[in-house]
Amino acid sequence: MPHLPASSALQRFRVIDLTQVRAGPTACRQLADWGADVVQVQMPDHMRGDDTLGGQEGSDYQYTHRNKRSITLNLKEPEAIAVLKRLIAGADVVVENFRPDVKGRLGIDYASLSADHPRLVYASISGFGQSGPLAQRPGFDQIAQGMGGLMSVTGQQGGEPMRVGIPIADLCAGIFAAQGILVALLERESSGKGQWLHTSLLEAMVYMMDFQTSRWLIDGEVATQAGNFHPTSIPTGVYKARDGYMNIAVFGSKIWERFCDILGAPEWVADERSHDKKARSVHRDWLNAQINERLAAHDRAYWIERLNAGGVACGLINNLQEVFEEPQVQHLGMVKDVVSPHFGPQRMVGQPVQLERTPSSIARSAPRRGEHTREILAELGLADADMDRMKATGIF
Structure with missing residues (x-):
């Protein structure tokens, strides 16, 4: 042929x-x-x-x-x-x-x-x-x-x-x-x-390596491991709801405020440990623990619906079978x-x-x-x- x-x-x-x-x-x-x-x-x-x-x-x-x-x-x-x-x-x-x-x-x-x-x-x-x-x-x-x-x-x-x-x-x-x-x-x-x-x-x-190279070439900062969390934007990473893990990405002050409201924690916006990007970076471990505690009250589907409706990016962590069962992937x-x-x-x-x-x-x-x-x-x-x-x- x-x-x-x-x-x-x-x-x-x-x-x-x-x-x-x-x-x-x-x-x-x-x-x-x-x-x-x-x-x-x-x-x-x-x-x-x-x-x-x-x-x-x-x-x-x-x-x-x-x-x-x-x-x-x-x-x-x-x-x-x-x-x-x-x-x-x-x-x-x-x-x-x-x-x-x-x-x-x-x-x-x-x-x-x-x-x-x-x-x-x-x-x-x-x-x-x-x-x-x-x-x-x-x-x-x-x-x-x-x-x-x-x-x-x-x-x-x-x-x-x-x-x-x-x-x-x-x-x-x-x-x-x-x-x-x-x-x-x-x-x-x-x-x-x-x-x-x-x-x-x-x-x-x-x-x-993208932005990690500019952190070194321009800022003189040698990046290290950050696990499942974004190295500079906090909170962004893997969090645990009642029925399993999910990804959440919070970028920008307005999205941070919406995120706090959806999780029922508006006080985090004014808290000196989390009110701005620098403070959230210093107190990353404390903040992540607080977020997981709130998420544990409901399943992932509950949070994914509400967070996305509020403009906060989030999603499931799929295995390969689940990837191809995902309606959007099929679409x-x-x-x-x-x-x-x-x-x-x-x-x-x-x-x-x-x-x-x-x-x-x-x-x-x-x-x-x-x-x-x-x-x-x-x-x-x-x-x-x-x-x-x-x-x-x-x-x-």
Whole structure:
């Protein structure tokens, strides 16, 4: 089956996906979900090591590689490199996450490819960057979470450093790479030239530290763990009602006054321990205990209705089953259906951005390794006899 675009938005672009594990495949999935023809280049079965993402039959792999086609090429063979270069000649984008020295040895680095293809947009994702003292180190999400500062501000106050529950450095690096690719494609429309762009897990993680970085760079303040409570806006965090935990976020003096009224504690507004932001910060523990004592009188539903009606942001803390039972999540239509020819009906989360005229979809389930090799090689003009020989000699 030829390219089956998931959206008309990017269907005119072809992307060669040379990536593995998560950050790179995430970047390419973003482009595939918006209609790009993403050709995933993988090593042949006889060359592969241990499968990542739970193996090709795992739900993680199925989610990450949807909307792509797959071709196998043994890039240790010169003929396979030649085929790859033919693929790239007809592509707009190459995405890779080799170690910085590998692509040069293979002759598929940006400098080599752009000499013949000046319009090529070439995206590199690494652990720590394309140059510098750590450029050759292997990258891993949790290492980037630690080195980028996230683990130092995550966890209970005074506790051990804590990773977050998703591979956030990988995911953000992939999403930033996809954004960079789109920027480069837009710029190419005016200049007529492609360019090399690169990001890393470490850069993504440092950027995602957001206001915590400005607290240090501008204010000279080293942030520490604040547990489930916002480090600067109090009271904002996890509180316990009669039947369980909920999130409450109180921002601004007017909202603080409404919050006090709803909880039946208008005296907190004038109390020297809680009358302003600075006082609430100093007396955080006292105030949180007082709030929990008031909340214990009723269930979460009672408080969520009244707080939201009063303009105080709050909500449940859902597990994953409860997330997809949430009426608002269902209304937003975030779960998409696709039928895999290998595994039958599947349900996955779709893109979180809705384009009204050119929406994203899941048009194709994740491919088996090399599922589209002959199809794609035929598009390059290779004859069946050539493909038979290449298969027999381990080229794909």
